[in-house]
Amino acid sequence: MTTTIRQTQIEADPTVPVIRITRDFAATPAQLMRAHTDPELFARWVGPDSLTTRIDHWDARSGGSWRYTASRAEDGQTMTFGFHGCFHEIGESRIVQTFTFDGQPDGVALETLRFEDLGDGRTRLHAQSLVDSFEERDAWLRSGMESGIEEGYATLDALLVNGDL
């Protein structure tokens, strides 16, 4: 199954419980690496437009870890969603990390991000998210994750246009 929303391709692997995301950016690999490892920059673009990201912990090195919350006001209440994981590897053009949504603490994804240099200041992001069952993978696909991912990448596009990276 392949769903293309604007330039973002979100693909469910037919044989392993993996989601693959592919997205081109008008950026160098180094800029995309900064966008994913600098906590202030990351908080400015990640997630849907309706949520505000707050970094609670961020140690972007191989063997480090991270934690952030995303929140929005709703009916006079604040809805908050927490996420955390560890950084297995911060490489030259690859990030490997774990990912857990605090609302489902037993679920853990292994995420791999790879930045492919396309030349001429363009880079293709290859993101892969691996879980241990197709049920969990398909639940993520049904969760409406696509719009948050696409909105986040569009915000990252805007930061790049503004020269903020």
Add this chain to the structure above:
Amino acid sequence: MTTTIRQTQIEADPTVPVIRITRDFAATPAQLMRAHTDPELFARWVGPDSLTTRIDHWDARSGGSWRYTASRAEDGQTMTFGFHGCFHEIGESRIVQTFTFDGQPDGVALETLRFEDLGDGRTRLHAQSLVDSFEERDAWLRSGMESGIEEGYATLDALLVNGDL
């Protein structure tokens, strides 16, 4: 496919690229947790009898990381194998961590260990190792990992009998 060597069951899941290991110990869950999180104890039992483990880094907490080498003398040379990863979660009765063999730096496994209290001072270890392809999973199964795992657990049995935990 199920291979039973002594009391250790090593199972390849037919539908996802997972290896599952099940092993009973004459130990409490707390003792098995210590055996997997205390670096001095861990170095004493893990791996095959032919290898000596040296801990290079060990920070056993959620968001921490680890690194060790296993070595043996061979033909007057020292053969050394390195391994590293991060600890996603050190829970009450569950450990989630990443695992990479330095000889195959692109390969990353997501490991989950669960300690099931069987009562009467016995605990069942459920270990699961998830990778992103069946090829990589099956290469691990062909690597002779079973003997190292079984020898390590037999050493752990001996530490328990000696009262070292």
